[in-house]
Amino acid sequence: MTDTSRIRNFSIIAHIDHGKSTLADRLLERTGAIAARDMREQVLDSMDLERERGITIKAQAVRLHYTSPASGQEYLLNLIDTPGHVDFSYEVSRSLAACEGAILLVDAAQGVEAQTLANAYLAIEGGLEVIPVLNKVDLPAADPDRVALEVVGVIGGTPDEVLRVSAKTGEGIDELLEAIVHRLPPPAPAGDGTLRALVFDSHYDVYRGVVCYIRVTDGRVSTGDPLRFMATGEDLPADEVGVLTPKAVPVASLGAGEVGYLITGVKEVERIKVGDTVTRRDRPAKEMLPGYREPKPMVFSGLFPTDGDEFERLREALERLRLNDAALTYQAETSRALGFGFRCGFLGLLHMEIVRERLEREYDLELVTTAPSVAFRVKLAGGSVREVRSPQDLPEQIDRIEISEPMMRVMILTPTEYTGTVMELLQEHRGVMSSMNYLSKERIELVYRVPLAEIVFGFFDQLKSRTRGYASLDYEVDGYAVADLVRVDILLNGLPVDAFSAIVHKEKAEVYGRRLVDRLRALIPRQLFDIPIQAAIGSRIIARETVKAKRKDVLAKCYGGDVTRKRKLLEKQKEGKKRMKMLGSVEVPQEAFIAVLRVDED
Amino acid sequence: MRTERPDAPAVVDAYADRVAAYVHIPFCRRLCPYCDFAVQVGGDLDGYVGALLVEIAADDPFARPLDAIYVGGGTPTSLAAVRLGEIVAALAERFGLAPDAEVSIEANPEDLDPGTAGDLREAGFNRISLGVQSLDPAVLRALGRAHDPDQAVAALAACRQAFPTVNADLIFGTPGDAGWESSVRGVLDSGIDHLSVYALTVERGTALSRAVASGAPAPDPDDQADAYLLAQSVAEAAGLVRYETSNYALPGYACAYNLITWAQGEYAAFGNGAHRHRGGVRSWNIRRVDRYVERLQTGASAVSNQEHLVGWDREVERVLLGLRRAAGVATGRAGAALLASPAGERLLAAGVIAADDHRLWVAQPLLGDEVAREVLALAPSEC
Structure with a gap:
């Protein structure tokens, strides 16, 4: 049994790339938990995807034994890892709930990022003691004095309370360990002994x-x-x-x-x-610990195997993935255009991308992904409310009274020079400002209420590109709001293609329809006949383009000298053709389905 | 009087049993920006001819004498007529030459004065193919050609004078070509009996493809379709018959060598990068000139690689090649499989292909590759 006054439970809150893993490694090494040479294999998560993306999906809790050189006192440190991405903010909150303290780790050159800030607030709101730490102080670009002021501006305190370390060189690690045992509180005394x-x-x-x-x-x-x-x-x-x-x-x-x-x-x-x-079971507690929430998928997308015969393999792969990922949901779905597949629910876009990549990489599946959708709430004429996760399921206009869409509270940190740019971007995405706070003269926090549907389409990329990568973002669920939404359908050669349908705001429907039609026209190769591409709301056509019939598709020369080469060239072209999806009599390349995901970009 | 229509099935199918020889002369005075053939500027011409003669002497004759010889390049007239004559003589000696054999050579207008034309005729050639490409000065410049329109017209006249059969090559669809119709009319007016019209094609690794990659205008497929159809109507009005995707001839003047290749017939081949088809095997020589010469000097084979086409693959190739011809191809297994497939039905419905009881042909040659890919995509059928 360990004396609880000698226990310290803490997490490290950090933005991607700010050095969390390196710091964790260094703490393990310094407390003798692990030999430096074994570290990589044992500590870092072995999933390729996580390593490549610099994120950690699964939290870990590592026990460290630390003897304070000052007092000779022994301590038990539990380092609880937290996931690093906004899609997993609920998981972060649970990890923090297991701690009494947190290290707020900030890159001494890059400064505070929105995610870090959001998680730091989460920690403070949860009553955690926070130790601010600047990392990478050894780098020439480091500006610890400025960043320390910024950190203090965010979480309070004074700049001299901000520790300075280099996880890479080990500088400042001893001071950090001392701060952990002296500044973080031990676990609170237990209640009545009921587990x-x-x-x-x-x-x-x-x-x-x-x-x-x-x-x-x-x-x-x-x-x-x-x-x-x-x-x-x-x-x-x-x-x-x-x-x-x-x-x-x-x-x-x-x-x-x-x-x-x-x-x-x-x-x-x-x-x-x-x-x-x-x-x-025999002596149950009266009350649960607070904060429990069902994992709730926020973003939905249809996943269809390019090759219809792969449907069962896709089912097996999803079953296997779900063993390790309770947040992933899926149910069988049939698309007229794409055949049999699954409508999958994800925590967010990154989660969706990770699942998709794992399916393709680990299970060798070729997939068509439909445009991500959110869960709309539709009030029906009878007064009942139905959740709609796929544009196909949207009831006809006369059968519905109103549609509500999920809203997000979006927090953006940006250098002040981009304030106007960011505000403009949020306005384009139907955002409504809640507040703006200056963190310092150079940095501002903007808080908006934005429909989730507006940020699932390329919003992050736009934010990054318009602010040259300087803005960062975090968001959390913020209820539902009624909106004037319509379904835009795409007709190819007169036939509606369900995979291209989307629910969008009425005022944006025409622009959306026109852009998508333009994109499809550029991506669908010319075929033996004219292919009209139309965008429609109900029976009203809002945009139209035509892929003209192709007139020339023949090699000029085919003589004795290159029979073999020409045949191989044609065979290669034929392989490309095989990867296309037949929609009615029209051959549609995979890129067309991706175009739907990118329609917001110019 | 020659009367054989080159688009008649019975005429073209007969070439399946005839045999030919191809000789590659890789040397050019300059490289054309669109060309991706095995060519080079200058080199050891004597060494190369020596190697050719060694390769010819070492090859096995066919069961019958040659029905056609084709000397192509590159620029065959980089060699003196007397050297070219030695090559023809070596082939005749090793393989035998049918009395009515076609002996073709390719040439560029700037090399063809009346004297040279006569020398080539003397050397044993009875058919010449002239790389006119265009009669528009701007297009000739864009194509990097060394001659001007006047030289081309003069060369055509010299050839007409010296040779019983003359072909002109033209290239259409060069961006900005405003003189296409006059080019076609111009070469036809010179009295040629054979015309080849090729779409300018951006081949990988050429100067043209680099230019297009860095923003130069690419040939427009719709413009090329218009140009193709214009050439067809002008050539047919002049009495020529389209007998292959890119080839027209007066009746009786079709190119025997090419008809043999499209009929999946056999041909020997000599020179760097040259392809042959013998005994069911397609093989090709090493592409680099110096290595080719070195191999033959050391008694080694020049063959770089080969492909043995059997069964279904051979049947598919027969149909692919045969469909290049206006006369089409005997339906056979692959043709029947195509007609029975959904793709075949689509192509028939769209009028791209047509068929009767025992024959299949491409009715819209501009979409020939659409057909070819569907033939390649067919599942093998039982013998």
């Missing part, structure tokens, strides 16, 4: 099934205990409890204030919900 533990993350292990990461708040959990998961109502045994050092080491029990893992033998990841409270 309550927060599930702040989980992951699927091929051999052990679902591994829960838990923070014990009250009481004690021991191997063999009969447990109850309060949100789901699942009764499960504690097959094994343990800690990560970072190797998994089984322990007899975990007490209040401690962090570790719990294995129950459950194989299906969706049976364990992040944010749930674990208690004892």
